[in-house]
Amino acid sequence: MYNYEKDLYKRGFEAIIGLDEVGRGPLAGPLVVAGVILDKKKKIKGLDDSKKLTANKREHLFVEIMEKATHVDIQFIEAVEVDKINVLEATKKAMRLVLERSNHDFVLIDAVDLKIANSKSIIKGDANSASIAAASIIAKVTRDKFMDELHLTYPEYDFIHNKGYGTKKHLEALELNGPIKGVHRFSFGPVQRLKQISFDF
Numbered sequence: 001m002y003n004y005e006k007d008l009y010k011r012g013f014e015a016i017i018g019l020d021e022v023g024r025g026p027l028a029g030p031l032v033v034a035g036v037i038l039d040k041k042k043k044i045k046g047l048d049d050s051k052k053l054t055a056n057k058r059e060h061l062f063v064e065i066m067e068k069a070t071h072v073d074i075q076f077i078e079a080v081e082v083d084k085i086n087v088l089e090a091t092k093k094a095m096r097l098v099l100e101r102s103n104h105d106f107v108l109i110d111a112v113d114l115k116i117a118n119s120k121s122i123i124k125g126d127a128n129s130a131s132i133a134a135a136s137i138i139a140k141v142t143r144d145k146f147m148d149e150l151h152l153t154y155p156e157y158d159f160i161h162n163k164g165y166g167t168k169k170h171l172e173a174l175e176l177n178g179p180i181k182g183v184h185r186f187s188f189g190p191v192q193r194l195k196q197i198s199f200d201f
Contacts, residue, residue: 001047001048001128001129001130001133002043002130003128004108004120004122004128004129004130004131005038005040005108005129005130005131008106009040013105013106013118014040014105015037015070015071015102015103015104015105015106016037016038016104016105016106016107016108016131017035017036017037017071017098017099017102017104017106017107017108017131018035018036018037018038018108018109018110018125018129018130018131018132018133018134018135019033019034019035019095019098019099019107019108019109019110019112019132019135020033020034020109020110020125020126020132020133020135020136020139021033021034021091021094021095021110021112021139022034022050022136022139022140022142022143023139023143023164024087024088024091025165026163026164026165026166026185027164027165027166027170027174027179027184027185027188027190027191028079028150028157028159028164028170028179028180028183028184028185028191029079029143029146029147029150029159029163029164029183030076030077030078030079030082030143030146031076031077031082031087031090031091031094032074032075032076032077032094032139032142032143032146033074033075033077033091033094033095033097033098033135033139034072034073034074034075034098034135034136034138034139034142035071035072035073035074035075035095035098035099035102035135036065036069036071036072036131036134036135036138037069037070037071037072037102037104037131038065038068038069038070038130038131038134039068039069039070042068044061044064044065044068044130044134046061047061047130047133047134047137048126048127048133049124049126049127049133049136050126050133050136050137050139050140050141051126051136051140052127053137055144058137058140058141059141061134061137062137062138062141065134065137065138066138069134071102071103071104072138073098073101073102074098074138074139074142075094075095075097075098076094076146077090077091077093077094078182079182079183079184079185079186080182082185082187083185083186083187086187088112091112092112092114095109095112095114096114099114099116105118106118106119106120107119107120108120108122108125108129108131108132109121109122109125109132110122110124110125110126110129110132110135110136111123111124111125143163144163147159147160147163147164148160150183154180154183156173156176156177157170157173157174157177157180158170158173166190171190174190174191174194175194178194179191179194
């Protein structure tokens with residue numbers, strides 16, 4: 001998991017930031033990008049693609065990453081902006097904003113090419129790079145907590161369980177209540193079909 005980082009350390013890079021996003025596919029909620037610079041002297045065991053980990057394991061690692069990393073940053077892109085610029089451009093925008101706020105000398109990115117110097121895009125990077133895996137965990141836990149809180153306002157959409165993805169219960173709630181302005185992504189197919197009956201709550 002640390003192979004990419006070890007190679008870069010040997011090449012003289014010190015502040016290696018891993019970038020990953022969570023929330024490109026959901027019908028509702030923000031897209032969240034995290035950037036993490038790990039401390040090479042403080043290894044974190046168990047890092048992996050956040051989707052492969054249990055919620056409890058992610059929570060545990062989230063705390064450990066926050067304690068041991070030398071830098072952690074999080075950027076939200078709200079649903080309205082995702083609709084305006086599309087989800088890929090929203091991802092790139094969030095990643096660039098995170099990079100602007102960090103003192104890094106190399107960038108490891110999960111499957112997105114930002115076309116910048118001293119960077120590497122890695123397919124399935126969250127399963128192969130410790131820095132990217134850490135970023136995926138930070139982004140996933142952060143977004144899940146946001147959706148859990150959103151559930152308290154809109155319980156009929158069952159966000160606490162589906163986190164905004166198009167589950168059967170979520171789609172049924174969309175059919176019954178319509179999409180929520182500012183929460184649902186109106187450019188996404190299942191929502192776009194129902195936008196004429198949207199609710200402002």
